[in-house]
Amino acid sequence: MIVAHHVVEQIPSLRRYARALTGGNAADADDLVQDTLERAYVKWSLFRRGSRLRPWLFSIMHNLFINDLRRPERRVVLGSMDEALAIDTPARQEQLVLVAEVLAAVARLPVDQREVLLLVSVEEFSYAEAARILDIPVGTVMSRLFRARMQLRVLTGEQVAGDAVPALRLVKTGEAT
Amino acid sequence: MKTTALIDNDELMAFVDGVLDVKSREQFEERLRDDAALAATVAVLRAQRKVLHGALDPVLNEPIPQRLLLAAAPSKVSRQRVAAAVVWLAVGLGVGSLASWQYLTPPDVTTSRVANGGGVTDLPRFVHQATMAHAVYAPEVRHPVEVRSGDSQALDGWLSNRLGRKMQAPDLSGQGFALVGGRLLPAEVGKPAAQFMYEDRQGQRLTVYLRGMAQPTPETAFRFAEQGGVSTFYWVERDWGYALSGDLARPQLLRLARHIHAQLSV
Numbered sequence A: 001m002i003v004a005h006h007v008v009e010q011i012p013s014l015r016r017y018a019r020a021l022t023g024g025n026a027a028d029a030d031d032l033v034q035d036t037l038e039r040a041y042v043k044w045s046l047f048r049r050g051s052r053l054r055p056w057l058f059s060i061m062h063n064l065f066i067n068d069l070r071r072p073e074r075r076v077v078l079g080s081m082d083e084a085l086a087i088d089t090p091a092r093q094e095q096l097v098l099v100a101e102v103l104a105a106v107a108r109l110p111v112d113q114r115e116v117l118l119l120v121s122v123e124e125f126s127y128a129e130a131a132r133i134l135d136i137p138v139g140t141v142m143s144r145l146f147r148a149r150m151q152l153r154v155l156t157g158e159q160v161a162g163d164a165v166p167a168l169r170l171v172k173t174g175e176a177t
Numbered sequence B: 001m002k003t004t005a006l007i008d009n010d011e012l013m014a015f016v017d018g019v020l021d022v023k024s025r026e027q028f029e030e031r032l033r034d035d036a037a038l039a040a041t042v043a044v045l046r047a048q049r050k051v052l053h054g055a056l057d058p059v060l061n062e063p064i065p066q067r068l069l070l071a072a073a074p075s076k077v078s079r080q081r082v083a084a085a086v087v088w089l090a091v092g093l094g095v096g097s098l099a100s101w102q103y104l105t106p107p108d109v110t111t112s113r114v115a116n117g118g119g120v121t122d123l124p125r126f127v128h129q130a131t132m133a134h135a136v137y138a139p140e141v142r143h144p145v146e147v148r149s150g151d152s153q154a155l156d157g158w159l160s161n162r163l164g165r166k167m168q169a170p171d172l173s174g175q176g177f178a179l180v181g182g183r184l185l186p187a188e189v190g191k192p193a194a195q196f197m198y199e200d201r202q203g204q205r206l207t208v209y210l211r212g213m214a215q216p217t218p219e220t221a222f223r224f225a226e227q228g229g230v231s232t233f234y235w236v237e238r239d240w241g242y243a244l245s246g247d248l249a250r251p252q253l254l255r256l257a258r259h260i261h262a263q264l265s266v
Helices: A004-021 A026-042 A053-070 A082-086 A090-108 A111-121 A127-134 A138-155 B009-016 B022-034 B036-061 B066-072 B076-093 B098-104 B107-113 B122-137 B149-163 B250-264
Strands: B178-188 B191-199 B205-212 B223-227 B230-237 B240-246
Touching (some): A004 A026, A004 A053, A004 A090, A004 A111, A004 B036, A004 B066, A026 B066, A053 A111, A090 A138, A090 B036, A127 A138, A138 B036, B009 B036, B122 B178, B122 B205, B122 B223, B149 B178, B178 B205, B240 B250
Antiparallel strands (some): B178 B191, B223 B230, B230 B240
C-alpha cells in the first residue's frame, strides 16, 4: 500500500526540481509532478521496500521528462517568466529578474548536464544516488557535472562567452564572488 | 602526475560539494593557496550552488496545489492520511495549507457550515460533491473540461441526454465569463451530474454543478457554503440541485448565481 503522506512530503522538492527542469514555468512543472505522482501510484508494487522513496520518485520524474522531450509535439521547454513578473510587486521584481536569469541559464544547458547539476547542487543527492536516478555510471555523473558547472559559468557571465570551456586547464577569471 | 596547471576534474567537483575525505581535502586546500586561478574557480563554483538554491528554494515554501495532493493520494483512505500529513507540512514548513486540509477531510466533519434541512441528507452531499468537483477541475491545466464549448449544441445535447432533462449551458458572457466547456460526473445512482466551467479574461474560473436530487428535497433560497477555500452558492428547485463555485467575493458570486438561476429554471 502506498504510504501517501511520505509521498506528500516529497512534493515540495519534486516541484523545485521540475521547476528548474522546465525553465521556470510553474504550470508545466506541476504537470510533470502530477504525472510523476500518478505513475508512482501505478508502479508502487515495483518500489523496493527498504530503499529510499525520494530517489525512486526522482527517477520516475527523470524518465517521464526524457520521454516527453522525445515526443515531437512537446511543449517548448524554455518557459516565460513574464507571468511571474506580472503578478508580483515592483519591490521584488529585481530579485525575480535575477532568479529568471539563473533559471534561463540552467534551461539552456543540455538536458543531461542540467539534470546532473540540479540533482547534485540543489537536491543534494550523492554522486552514486544521482547515477542511479539517471541510470548512468558515476563517472558519467562526474564528467557531466563538471561540464555543466563550467558551462553555467559562461552562461551567467562569470566567464567571457566564447572562451572555450577548458577540459582540464583552468583559466583564471579574476572575478570570483 | 598532476602539474599545477592540471586539476583532476572529479576532485575539483568533490571538493566543491564537500565530499572529499579529510586527507584529500587538506591536500587540495594546500594547492588552493598556491594557485589563484584554481581558488577563483572554486569560489565561482561555490557561489553557483548558493545562487541555484537562492533561485529555487522559494518553490519549497509555495502552497502545494490541490491537484498534486490528490495525485499523491488517489484513494479515500490515503486521502485521510494526507490530511494529517498536510497539517504536519503546514506546521513543519510554515505553509498555510489549511484549505487543503479542510478539503481533504471527510464531508461529515466539514459540512457543519452547510445548512441541513430536517432529515434531508442529500443536500450536504450535493454541496460537497459540487465543491469537490470545483476543487479538482478548476485548477486543471490540460483537461479542465471533457467537451469544449466550441460545439455548444453538441455539449448541450449530450448533457441533456445524460441528465434526462433539456438544458443549455448558462450564458455568463454579459458578466465577463466565457464558457470553457462541460463534463459529466458520477454522483448518485441514476443521477449523474453535469459541470460547466467558465473563465474570465484573467483566467479566474467558475463552475456550475447540477444534478437531480436523490430524494425529494424542499426548494431553497440561495444558500452560501464554504468548504476548503471554495465559495459556493447553491439552491434547489423542483428536485434539481444547482451550485455555483468560485473564488470570488460573495456579492459578485451571488449576482452570478441569480443570472444562472434565471436561465436554468425548469
